[in-house]
Amino acid sequence: DAKTTQPTSMDCAEGRAANLPCNHSTISGNEYVYWYRQIHSQGPQYIIHGLKNNETNEMASLIITEDRKSSTLILPHATLRDTAVYYCIVRANSGNTPLVFGKGTRLSVIA
Amino acid sequence: EAGVAQSPRYKIIEKRQSVAFWCNPISGHATLYWYQQILGQGPKLLIQFQNNGVVDDSQLPKDRFSAERLKGVDSTLKIQPAKLEDSAVYLCASSRPGQVLYGYTFGSGTRLTVV
Numbered sequence: 001d002a003k004t005t006q007p008t009s010m011d012c013a014e015g016r017a018a019n020l021p022c023n024h025s026t027i028s029g030n031e032y033v034y035w036y037r038q039i040h041s042q043g044p045q046y047i048i049h050g051l052k053n054n055e056t057n058e059m060a061s062l063i064i065t066e067d068r069k070s071s072t073l074i075l076p077h078a079t080l081r082d083t084a085v086y087y088c089i090v091r092a093n094s095g096n097t098p099l100v101f102g103k104g105t106r107l108s109v110i111a
Numbered sequence: 112e113a114g115v116a117q118s119p120r121y122k123i124i125e126k127r128q129s130v131a132f133w134c135n136p137i138s139g140h141a142t143l144y145w146y147q148q149i150l151g152q153g154p155k156l157l158i159q160f161q162n163n164g165v166v167d168d169s170q171l172p173k174d175r176f177s178a179e180r181l182k183g184v185d186s187t188l189k190i191q192p193a194k195l196e197d198s199a200v201y202l203c204a205s206s207r208p209g210q211v212l213y214g215y216t217f218g219s220g221t222r223l224t225v226v
Contacts, residue, residue, distance in 0.1 A: 034214055036214070041219070042217075042219055042220075043115070043202050043204070043217025043218050043219050043220055044154065044202075044204075044215075044217050045217070046214040046215070046216070049214065085153075087153060096142060096159060096161060096166050096167075098144060098156045098159055098167065099156075099214065099215060100156070101146075101153030101154045101155070102153050103151075103152060103153050104153055
């Protein structure tokens with residue numbers, strides 16, 4: 001079972017920042033937080049991951065709370081193409097641990 | 112680099128028929144995964160290969176589903192016989208040894224409709 005809790009859906013105005021929350025209160029010390037997104041009719045796409053420090057790449061920023069029990073994915077300037085289902089996944093980076101997906105958050109970016 | 116290739120893109124079959132899906136992972140990716148995604152849900156892992164060996168098939172319904180990865184490259188997933196509840200998107204993903212941190216690359220999937 002997924003070890004994360006996310007809102008079912010969110011809306012965001014085009015050009016504004018989209019902040020997607022995720023709760024992972026049972027996260028273990030060796031588990032990373034991953035974010036993937038799935039645009040309609042495509043496979044999931046890797047966005048970003050982190051352990052305890054905040055991370056930023058060309059797609060998004062990941063803010064992890066100090067106690068690591070929750071995180072927020074930030075899309076700084078959402079566009080219509082960011083409309084997708086966003087999955088927050090907790091996963092240990094040992095061996096071949098698979099990704100376990102929950103239902104994710106459906107983000108709708110509105111013009 | 113080329114992505115994960117899957118075929119066919121769509122398939123419609125009648126219940127009790129057989130069907131097979133094909134996946135060609137990214138070159139050099141030793142680990143290959145098959146996921147099943149039912150409408151409105153997140154992907155669910157069916158089977159995981161490391162080279163041509165099975166790492167985890169605990170969630171594969173073995174009475175009707177089978178998968179193989181010959182020579183540690185391409186993989187096929189078969190359903191025989193299909194049931195209505197097998198209607199779903201079947202996703203293949205691969206990852207490179209030593210780059211587990213960066214997750215997987217997924218194909219676009221095969222959408223199966225069982226009527």
